[in-house]
Amino acid sequence: MVVTLAVLIVLALAALVAGIIVKSRQLVAPAAAPRDIIARLPAGATVEHMVMNGDRLAVRVRGEQGVEILMFDLRKGRLRQRLKLIPAGR
Numbered sequence: 001m002v003v004t005l006a007v008l009i010v011l012a013l014a015a016l017v018a019g020i021i022v023k024s025r026q027l028v029a030p031a032a033a034p035r036d037i038i039a040r041l042p043a044g045a046t047v048e049h050m051v052m053n054g055d056r057l058a059v060r061v062r063g064e065q066g067v068e069i070l071m072f073d074l075r076k077g078r079l080r081q082r083l084k085l086i087p088a089g090r
Contacts (some may be wrong), residue, residue, distance in 0.1 A: 005074060035074075035077035039070060039072070042063045042064070044063060045064075047060070047061055048062050048067075049059045055073065056080070057072040058071055059076055065086065066086045066087055068084050069082075070082055070083075
């Protein structure tokens with residue numbers, strides 16, 4: 001009976017060590033390669049402001065047609081949304 005308990009304790013410790021190793025490999029995921037995101041601005045347009053929130057980037061652009069806010073999803077590497085702010089009377 002003592003031998004059986006000793007074998008069970010050794011097996012439990014081996015399972016514990018194996019679980020720790022598996023979990024530690026999952027926590028250290030390889031970093032994704034950075035992506036280039038290209039946004040073509042109209043001629044004469046300038047970037048006025050940028051702000052990040054997590055994996056989102058908002059860019060305020062002023063051009064001849066007014067102000068645009070471009071929302072980028074940095075995780076997917078693409079333009080997510082374009083908000084055009086056009087002055088009244090145009």
